[in-house]
Amino acid sequence: MNADWFAGRLRELREEAGLTQQQLGERAGLSQPGIADLEQQRRKPAWETVVALCQALGVTPDAFVQEPAERSPAGRGRPRKSPAESVQPAPKRDRPPKRPTLPGPVVSTPAPEQQAVPSSGGRPADELPPAQHKPKQRRTRRPRG
Numbered sequence: 647m648n649a650d651w652f653a654g655r656l657r658e659l660r661e662e663a664g665l666t667q668q669q670l671g672e673r674a675g676l677s678q679p680g681i682a683d684l685e686q687q688r689r690k691p692a693w694e695t696v697v698a699l700c701q702a703l704g705v706t707p708d709a710f711v712q713e714p715a716e717r718s719p720a721g722r723g724r725p726r727k728s729p730a731e732s733v734q735p736a737p738k739r740d741r742p743p744k745r746p747t748l749p750g751p752v753v754s755t756p757a758p759e760q761q762a763v764p765s766s767g768g769r770p771a772d773e774l775p776p777a778q779h780k781p782k783q784r785r786t787r788r789p790r791g
Contacts (some may be wrong), residue, residue, distance in 0.1 A: 653687040654714030659703050660685075673702035 660670050660681075667681040674681075675698055683689040684699075691699070700707055 649690075650687065651713055652691065652710050653685050654717075655710045655712060656681075656699065657685045658714050659705060659709060663703055665703075670699070670702055674698040 660667070663670075665673070666678075667685070668678040670676075671678045671681045674695075676695065680689070684691055684695075696707055696710065700709070703709075
């Protein structure tokens with residue numbers, strides 16, 4: 647018997663029962679982080695905790711005396727889905743075809759009424775838009791006094 651086996655056996659028994667850490671915690675009157683701490687050997691259980699876990703799992707304390715089965719070390723992060731569980735791509739919906747793209751840069755020509763007015767181009771200043779012939783006046787601060 648080895649006291650370090652408790653964590654591995656707890657995880658094995660929980661998984662055999664088909665329970666999550668949250669579900670086992672609810673059944674045993676413990677929190678999910680408390681179950682995680684026990685499974686990862688960050689905490690040693692009190693006898694009351696062992697009894698509560700045995701009742702929640704439907705086992706005797708002798709179940710924790712057995713050596714846990716060998717497991718491959720868990721990798722970091724969430725485990726990958728097996729090919730059977732992988733999500734299939736959604737079926738394609740009927741959509742109109744995309745517009746063909748033409749090679750080269752996109753050049754748009756403005757409508758005749760939107761075409762730029764040539765700068766002064768021989769026109770009198772009164773025919774030009776106000777922004778082109780009249781500079782903005784700047785506000786000046788008055789001295790305090």
